[in-house]
Amino acid sequence: xxxxxxxxxxxxxxxxxxxxxxxxxxxxxxxxxxxxxxxxxxxxxxxxxxxxxxxxxxxxxxxxxxxxxxxxxxxxxxxxxxxxxxxxxxxxxxxxxxxxxxxxxxxxxxxxxxxxxxxxxxxxxxxxxxxxx
Amino acid sequence: xxxxxxxxxxxxxxxxxxxxxxxxxxxxxxxxxxxxxxxxxxxxxxxxxxxxxxxxxxxxxxxxxxxxxxxxxxxxxxxxxxxxxxxxxxxxxxxxxxxxxxxxxxxxxxxxxxxxxxxxxxxxxxxxxxxxxxxxxxxxxxxxxxxxxxxxxxxxxxxxxxxxxxxxxxxxxxxxxxxxxxxxxxxxxxxxxxxxxxxxxxxxxxxxxxxxxxxxxxxxxxxxxxxxxxxxxxxxxxxxxxxxxxxxxxxxxxxxxxxxxxxxxxxxxxxxxxxxxxxxxxxxxxxxxxxxxxxxxxxxxxxxxxxxxxxxxxxxxxxxxxxxxxxxxxxxxxxxxxxxxxxxxxxxxxxxxxxxxxxxxxxxxxxxxxxxxxxxxxxxxxxxxxxxxx
Ligand SMILES: [Zn+2]
Numbered sequence: 001x002x003x004x005x006x007x008x009x010x011x012x013x014x015x016x017x018x019x020x021x022x023x024x025x026x027x028x029x030x031x032x033x034x035x036x037x038x039x040x041x042x043x044x045x046x047x048x049x050x051x052x053x054x055x056x057x058x059x060x061x062x063x064x065x066x067x068x069x070x071x072x073x074x075x076x077x078x079x080x081x082x083x084x085x086x087x088x089x090x091x092x093x094x095x096x097x098x099x100x101x102x103x104x105x106x107x108x109x110x111x112x113x114x115x116x117x118x119x120x121x122x123x124x125x126x127x128x129x130x131x132x133x
Numbered sequence: 134x135x136x137x138x139x140x141x142x143x144x145x146x147x148x149x150x151x152x153x154x155x156x157x158x159x160x161x162x163x164x165x166x167x168x169x170x171x172x173x174x175x176x177x178x179x180x181x182x183x184x185x186x187x188x189x190x191x192x193x194x195x196x197x198x199x200x201x202x203x204x205x206x207x208x209x210x211x212x213x214x215x216x217x218x219x220x221x222x223x224x225x226x227x228x229x230x231x232x233x234x235x236x237x238x239x240x241x242x243x244x245x246x247x248x249x250x251x252x253x254x255x256x257x258x259x260x261x262x263x264x265x266x267x268x269x270x271x272x273x274x275x276x277x278x279x280x281x282x283x284x285x286x287x288x289x290x291x292x293x294x295x296x297x298x299x300x301x302x303x304x305x306x307x308x309x310x311x312x313x314x315x316x317x318x319x320x321x322x323x324x325x326x327x328x329x330x331x332x333x334x335x336x337x338x339x340x341x342x343x344x345x346x347x348x349x350x351x352x353x354x355x356x357x358x359x360x361x362x363x364x365x366x367x368x369x370x371x372x373x374x375x376x377x378x379x380x381x382x383x384x385x386x387x388x389x390x391x392x393x394x395x396x397x398x399x400x401x402x403x404x405x406x407x408x409x410x411x412x413x414x415x416x417x418x419x420x421x422x423x424x425x426x427x428x429x430x431x432x433x434x435x436x437x438x439x440x441x442x443x444x445x446x447x448x449x450x451x452x453x454x455x456x457x458x459x460x461x462x463x464x465x466x467x468x469x470x471x472x473x474x475x476x477x478x479x480x481x482x483x484x485x486x487x488x489x490x491x492x493x494x495x496x497x498x499x500x501x502x503x504x505x506x507x508x509x510x511x512x513x514x515x516x517x518x519x520x521x522x523x
Contacts, residue, residue, distance in 0.1 A: 064284075064287065
């Protein structure tokens with residue numbers, strides 16, 4: 001979709017898991033705090049010991065906007081940019097795909113899908129879902 | 134509006150010289166020349182020679198010099214003056230003003246120049262580079278600055294069922310003031326009605342093109358000095374009375390949640406009014422960071438002028454013009470100009486013009502206290518300063 005990711009030693013595992021179509025998020029080994037995006041230490045207790053946990057890949061749209069002007073020329077418009085609240089409690093930016101842009105509304109349930117972008121990276125995006133749980 | 138000073142403000146500094154060069158969408162001169170013009174004119178406005186300047190807060194656009202921060206020392210070398218204090222706050226605007234006022238009050242230095250500008254920024258087909266920060270979990274999803282702000286505003290419109298036409302009305306009022314302001318990037322473009330704003334292309338919902346700030350070119354500078362020195366300057370000094378800054382997260386890295394962004398400004402205004410010894414009802418003119426027209430409404434809510442969800446109604450009922458709330462009387466970032474990291478500096482300069490009483494257009498009659506602000510919702514940081522007639 002947009003610019004390809006440029007992973008570093010903190011974020012590398014996220015993109016490796018994405019390549020296997022697995023959505024993961026950081027969870028603190030000491031205080032169980034879940035956070036996203038990944039940071040060197042847990043922002044709650046500052047523990048350096050945290051682990052990647054698997055997300056079920058289900059969530060709810062917190063906010064969604066239709067983008068009509070892309071930041072760079074080679075992105076097709078319109079597309080939907082959203083903040084998704086994963087059921088595990090963390091928020092992430094993502095694109096909502098597979099529906100008319102106007103159909104992606106705040107409060108709707110979504111499930112992760114995967115998209116291969118430039119340089120072979122696999123990127124999580126979401127589709128509307130009938131699942132209510 | 135008169136105000137009663139409850140205790141002496143701790144800051145003993147005043148803005149004594151200001152200048153904005155002609156703003157434009159595309160200016161084919163080196164940025165360093167534009168900024169030099171602005172610095173020289175601001176010093177002349179103050180009646181202060183460059184040999185008196187011993188503090189600088191300014192990015193160095195090059196060429197030559199260092200690529201290391203802070204660029205302020207390059208400016209010292211360019212101006213041929215030794216310095217006692219340098220700063221390189223990002224963004225400029227309120228943080229630079231507060232740092233300069235504190236440095237002067239504490240005796241680290243006497244007179245500070247704050248300056249910045251940009252030119253030759255346009256890239257065919259793409260939005261300007263600084264509006265699409267290459268942050269890993271942002272850029273990959275095609276997000277960029279206006280989209281980050283849109284995600285905050287969209288949630289607000291959803292929760293409160295607010296009327297988008299009122300947001301367009303705010304943009305129309307501010308842009309119409311810019312259309313008559315000499316030196317504005319979009320001088321002569323307007324006046325506008327809400328319908329004109331809503332007829333412009335949708336960029337990212339809920340924002341039309343004309344509801345979003347410019348990415349324009351030009352330069353700005355101002356001079357801050359001690360209250361003692363300010364007495365002998367050429368122009369009426371404008372005192373730095375108080376300020377407050379909030380940084381919730383690094384901008385455009387985390388998803389911008391409305392629930393986290395909505396109160397940006399509440400803590401800063403409490404600190405600033407206590408420092409200044411004034412109440413929010415005393416403010417005569419509002420130079421608000423209009424990254425988009427909705428942000429104007431959000432700020433009135435967060436600052437305590439109206440309830441959450443009522444900001445658009447509040448602004449439209451009171452009016453943005455000089456007879457009403459006197460918001461962004463130069464045309465703001467929507468029409469006067471936006472200079473990247475120095476965009477917020479334009480807010481300080483227009484506040485000073487209003488308090489001197491010599492704004493060329495849209496002067497608020499008898500303005501004694503002004504608020505200048507920087508960034509907001511989508512950026513997850515915010516800052517504000519209260520300035521007053523000395
Ligand atoms: Zn922890």
